[in-house]
Amino acid sequence: MSQVTLFTDILPEEQERMRVCFQAREVSFHNHEIIFAYSNTMNKIGLILSGRAVLYYCDEEGNQYMIDELKKDAVFGEPFLLPVDSRNYYVQAEEETRVMFIDYAHVIKRCENACWHHSQLVSNLLQMIALQSRQQVQRIYVLSRTTTRKKLLAYLESLSEELHSRKIRIPMSYTELAQYLSVDRSAMTREMKSLENEGILEKDGRTVCLKW
Known part of the structure; x- marks a missing residue:
């Protein structure tokens, strides 16, 4: 499971078609630039294509806490099991980082062609969520x-x-x-x-x- 990425078992030509279908867009960010600020909606999924970013939490007093490190092939976004009030979470680039954004609605809504690779992507995403959950449990153990x-x-x-x-x-x-x-x-x-x-x-x- 640790080797699963969003596009595992999906051929390059199928990936290109999916990028169009999912209205994916790629954006590059400079070091310390904010990549993504969370909200209470479930609009986007981000995929780290290259570089390194960190998920932070900022409390009411302005104190910043590191929650997770995001490296190549890591995913993030509102659907990923954060507390209900997620407005104080944000992702920041820690070096030059390139990210692909996908609309969440296009992931959960099957296209008219019912493509097999769409189902494979959803399967990959679920496995990645399970892996991230396991890593968070491990971190809780460390912090305890x-x-x-x-x-x-x-x-x-x-x-x-x-x-x-x-x-x-x-x-x-x-x-x-x-x-x-x-x-x-x-x-x-x-x-x-x-x-x-x-x-x-x-x-x-x-x-x-x-x-x-």
């Missing part, structure tokens, strides 16, 4: 750990399992990681140093080799 050390170790173990390697590269800056784990950046840095001193891991920049 009671200390910065335990959160950090749970995250690194999760990333190691995902990559099937004890040598991993953290896919974000350490500042972003602290935000993602909801911990203090300085406290996290101290824990990383302690884990190195104890021989539990080795670190070279954002590349970490787990020793346990």
